[in-house]
Amino acid sequence: MDDWKSNSRINLQKQVKLTQEHIRILIKHAKESSPHESCALLFGNIEDDCFDVKQVFLTRNIDDSPVNFTISNEELLKGYQEAEKRKMDVVAIFHSHPDSDAHPSITDKKYMQINPVPWLIFSNKSEELKAYMLDDKIISLTLNIT
Ligand SMILES: [Zn+2]
Structure with missing residues (x-):
């Protein structure tokens, strides 16, 4: 029935799928970059409401800022070319x-408007890893860790 279909669509929650190994690489990068923020691009595929991460592309924070x-721009270009070569997209952006x-800072929220992928x-x-996306307002995404 139409009602059932529309309900199931509403219940489909956006999620980011990644592995324990991806998380280990990201956390190591964050700890090594401290006291500065660290950043990375996440390559993968997007299917419906699932952002499936397949590869972590570590980048340098040229601000050297906490x-x-x-x-x-050079590293961004390199990242997008690398993703394309592997038939993937940049599905998410990571930073610490x-x-x-x-939680996204005011500056993060501004850049989330320009980069409408999961952050x-x-x-x-707190040693917590969380995912957000700007969709009218900031929404929290489920992390599906495999
Ligand atoms: Zn931030």
Whole structure:
């Protein structure tokens, strides 16, 4: 029935799928970059509401800052070319918060508008990894760890 279909569509929650190994690489990068923020691009495929991460592409934070991050244009270009070569997309952006919670800052929210993919944030402070996306408002995404 139509009702059932529309209900099931509403219940489909956006999720980011990644492995324990991806998380280990990201957390190691975050710890090694501390006290500065670390950043990375996540390559993979998007299917319906699932962002399936297949590869982590570590990048350098050219801001060398504990509260901001910038990936250089050169490295962004290299990342997008690398993803394309492997027939993947940049499905998510990762960065860390060395000294605050795993929640988007005001600056993050601004850049989330420009980059409408899931944003993964790791807090070195609480050791939590969380995913968000801007969809009218900030929504929390489920992490599906395999
Ligand atoms: Zn941030």
